[in-house]
Amino acid sequence: MQERGGVEEITVLVDKPDHGGDVRGGPGDHVELREVVADECRLEDEVLGRIAGDRQLRKADDVGARGARLVHPADDQPRISGQVTDGWVDLGESNPHNSILTAPSPPLGLVVPVAYFDRLRALSRERHTLLCVGLDPDPDRIEGGAAGALRHCRDVVRQTEEHVCCFKPNSAFWEQYGPDGWAALLELRDEAPDTPFLLDAKRGDMDNTMRAYARAVFGTLAMDAATVSPYLGSDSLREFTRYEDRGVYVLCRTSNPGARDVQHLESGGKPVFEHVAVLAEGLNGAGNIGLVVGATAPAEVAAIRRITALPFLLPGVGAQGGDVESAVRAAWNGDPASCLVAASRSVIYASKPAREAEALKAQINLATGVRA
Amino acid sequence: MQERGGVEEITVLVDKPDHGGDVRGGPGDHVELREVVADECRLEDEVLGRIAGDRQLRKADDVGARGARLVHPADDQPRISGQVTDGWVDLGESNPHNSILTAPSPPLGLVVPVAYFDRLRALSRERHTLLCVGLDPDPDRIEGGAAGALRHCRDVVRQTEEHVCCFKPNSAFWEQYGPDGWAALLELRDEAPDTPFLLDAKRGDMDNTMRAYARAVFGTLAMDAATVSPYLGSDSLREFTRYEDRGVYVLCRTSNPGARDVQHLESGGKPVFEHVAVLAEGLNGAGNIGLVVGATAPAEVAAIRRITALPFLLPGVGAQGGDVESAVRAAWNGDPASCLVAASRSVIYASKPAREAEALKAQINLATGVRA
Structure with a gap:
């Protein structure tokens, strides 16, 4: 194994993607980090021992490469608001909301993580895109089980990465393949370490x-962001938002026809989905919350944008027939994170995924009116 | 491999738990079944080839043992209503709702599956219990990663099986361990083939x-029932209810404090959770739907029981502090499936899980007033 500095070993100890091993810990681990940093020699021994003992950790070097992302920020680090309304074109690296990127070194020489929404904003500017490609392998269309799914999606990632600012695997499609599907998803995540991965999992359960x-998604699978369902309310959602450097998109108004059944019930003069938007706003103290708002319903996108500046994830483009222009115009507010447009089937089953992604990127940019 | 009759090979082909391999197919597979049955020799070759080629199928014999359960019923098989209100004490094997157990042989010599709710009713009568034990391993309390979790939960299953009519692993706790967790869950399911397994997964996504x-839960993981979230509406739920021999519990009023945030919003004079109960009723054509109603809210249990005879799953007993007597009295309507009471932490971390399960079983039975 390659020699590394003490800091990288520390990040491994705190929250490495530990597939099948000890999965204790959570967003409060920075406390333990500060305690153990005093004894680097002992620490190094422990870390090397753990890596050697983990038969599922296929690429030990990847852990170091992603270590910085996996440390949770201490509470005294500056918080980043997710509700900026800056114009996209006019902002450069001097954007004050990006200050964490160039912040002075924190105490104890820790590696400071960049929060998900700030990585998304930076990458969106750098690559000039608002596109997110969904990685949802369908065994009816891809031969070869989990290995075939991985091969296909790896190829899509390689071909489309320059045109996206995020990849969005949907958990369901990988779960179909059983344990091999989870292993494949872990490998896929390693394919594009520079691009955030958003696990579309729509989880929602009681706090415990x-x-x-949250441990499974942000720890074991090392995802940068996730979707969650609001049906169980704030105590449920808070278990995800506690991970302040990760993004949490709350389902608000989904892209399917059945969305009307529950989400459109009127209560106190407004639909349930607007109550959910207000609920999400109230949990956004760390600036790490967004909303899922289907591109198939531009009127609802506009209604929700009127009451909140939270970042939107807009699925439903492509195979689901969403109206890209209308949805983007309704969602976009100048914040590069305000309008993340997700397409899956129309890109990953295209004969030329790169060309499809590039065309969609251009179509979305045109709709924002700030990039030709 | 042991010699088997043609029927068992057929069931393997249709819907065996195929971990990591080809996961095509779904509830419509009985059509294919009828077509291929004409050529048993070719079929047998294919099946043997598939089993030999599946490196993850650790116990080939288990597939045959559970094969009957895995065939989906043809539409012309008798449907079983989940809304019976029979008195529990007075019913024996002559219960007409159990007729599928002794039905005459169907055409083509197929093995007829017993639907989840009927298996639950039969087992509840046989073992005199309404208890369901949750299998939710916590890495903070159980040493040894996924292997430790499996060992612990296997022991709980062995100790408590005679006192339960269902086991309920919650997907989250197994997902924490990554691919090894999914493999462990598959192995755990093999520990008690005679008892239904309900995967508490609260899934909810768009139809595709x-x-x-549904494939992941009912196919790959071979679960008998599952919980789903209603936030995405009827088209979402229908993808699970199409599996007519499996049970589908729709989240209605959950056991956590945050349940009030969305589920209690009033719309048209009644709370969202009552709208959900009505929605679920409307999807119950196959009699395979139940509702999740937290034991921590007996008043809401009673309110929902007033508007529906659907089977209830009542979590929240034990560690969550639910009031067993009040909740059971409110839920019970004489149908042995009407009141499945789930406890997890209070049983699986007890020094003597068997004794804890037995005591809880007796407490629940007492509350129904039909068993001393």
């Missing part, structure tokens, strides 16, 4: 259980 | 994705 889901 | 979740 939601803590376990 | 929900189909993938």
Whole structure:
């Protein structure tokens, strides 16, 4: 194994993606970090021992490479608001909301993580895109089980990465393949370490259980962001938002026809989905919350944008027939994170995924009116 | 491999738990079944080839043992209503709702599956219990990663099986361990083939994705029942209810404090959770739907029982502090499936899980007033 500095070993100890091993810990681990940093020699021994003992950790070097992302920020680090309304074109690296990127070194020489929404904003500017490609392998369309799914999606990632600012695997499609599907998803995540991965999982359970889901998604699978369901309310959602450097998109108004059944019930003069938007706003103290708002319903996108500046994830483009222009115009507010447009089937089953992604990127940019 | 009759090979082909391999197919597979049955020799070759080629199928004999359960009923098989209100004490094997157990042989010599709710009713009568034990391993309390979790939960299953009519693993706790967790869950399911397994997964996504979740839960993981979230509406739920021999519990009023945030919003004079109960009733054509109603809210249990005879799953007993007597009295309507009471932490971390389960079983039975 390659020699590394003490800091990287520390990050491994705190929250490495530990597939099948000890999965204790959570967003409060920075406390333990500060305690153990005093004794680097002992620490190094422990870390090397753990890596050697983990038969599922296929690429030990990847842990170091992603270590910085996996440390949770201490509470005294500056918080980043997710509700900026800056114009996209006019902002450069001097954007004050990006200050964490160039912040002075924190105490104890810790590696400071960049929060998900800030990585998303930076990458969106850098690559000039608002596109997110969904990685949802369908065994009816891809031969070869989990290995075939991995091969196909790896190829899509390689071909489309320059045109996206995020990848969005949906958990369901990988779960179909059983344990091999989870292993494949872990490998896929390693394919594009520079691009955030958003796990579309729509989890929602009671607090104790939601803590376990958060560990699974942010710890074991090392995802940068996730979707969650609001049906169980604030105590449930809070178990995800506690991970302040990760993004949490709350289902608000989904892209399917059945969305009307529950989400459109009127209560106190407004639909349930607007109550959910207000609920999400109230949990956004760390600036790490967004909303899922289907691109198939531009009128609802506009209604929700009128009451909140939270970042939107807009699925439903492509195979689901969403109206890209209308949805983007309704969602976009100048914040590069305000309008993340997700397409899956129309890209990953295209004969040329790169060309499809590039065309969609251009179509979305045109709709924002700030990029030709 | 042991010699088997043609029927068992057929059931393997249709819907065996195929971990990591080809996961095509779904509830419509009985059509294919009828077509291929004409050529048993070719079929047998294919099946043996598939089993030999599946490196993850650790116990080939288990597939045969559970094969009957895995065939989906043809539409012309008798449907079983989940809304009976028979008195529990007075019913024996002559219960007409159990007729599928002794039905005459169907055409083509197929093995007829017993639907989840009928298995639950039969087992509840046989073992005199309404208890369901949750299998939710916590890495903070159980040493040894996924292997430790499996060992612990296997022991709980062995100790408590005679006192339960169902086991309920919650997906979150197994997902924490990554691919090893999913493999462990598959092994755990093999520990008690005579007792239904209900995967508490609270899945809810758009139709295409929900189909993938249903395959994962009912196909790959071979679960008998599952919990689902209603936030995405009827088209989402229908992808699970299409599996007519499996049970589908829709979240209605959950056991956590945050349940009030969305579920209690009033719309048209009644709370959202009552709208959900009505929605679920409307999807119950196959008699395979139940509702999740937290034991921590007996008043809401009673309110929902007033508007529906659907089977209830009542979590929240034990560690969550639910009032067993009040909740059971409110839920019970004489149908042995009407009141499935789930406890997890209070049983699986007890020094003597068997004794804890037995005591809880007796407490629940007493509350129904039909068993001393």
